[in-house]
Amino acid sequence: MNTRTLRTTGRALAVTILAGLALVLGAVPALAHAQFESSDPADGASLATAPTRVSVSFSDTMQPGFNTLTVIGPDGQAYQDGEPAVSGGTVSIGVKPLGPAGRYDIGYRVVSGDGHPIEGSVSFTLTTPGAAAAAPPAAATAPNEGSGGAPIWPWIVGAVVLVGAGVVTALRLGRG
């Protein structure tokens, strides 16, 4: 073999290897679509303290700009805040102060690096009402119970005034 033949053989070998690599690399993303891997909070987690941010992570880099993340509370209210942020395979979003204790669903609709949309949901349970929770019913009714029959007085006063007015009117009509 002279140098020319060696060079040609080397080039042919390189082309073959590159072609093989391209096939393998091209086939891998097509076979392995990004898949859901984990979330924070984890699916099914019970939390006493409300998270200020939630995230879902996937097995591939995610595309920014096409993602939707929602956090829906047991009261049906949406608690996500702002726009989703993408960092590698993780999509996250801020969370407003949570409301009542109970189940919060994190719904996601995201687009992976290869352009495929991925949809799903995970949930966590808040065991202690969050900062935005309405006052519990017991606390709301306490002031009424404490003031006893007070709310009846306006009715009695109103009745006395009405009866008094009726008597005066009747007397005037009788005189006229």
Ligand SMILES: [Cu+2]
């Ligand atoms: Cu895919």
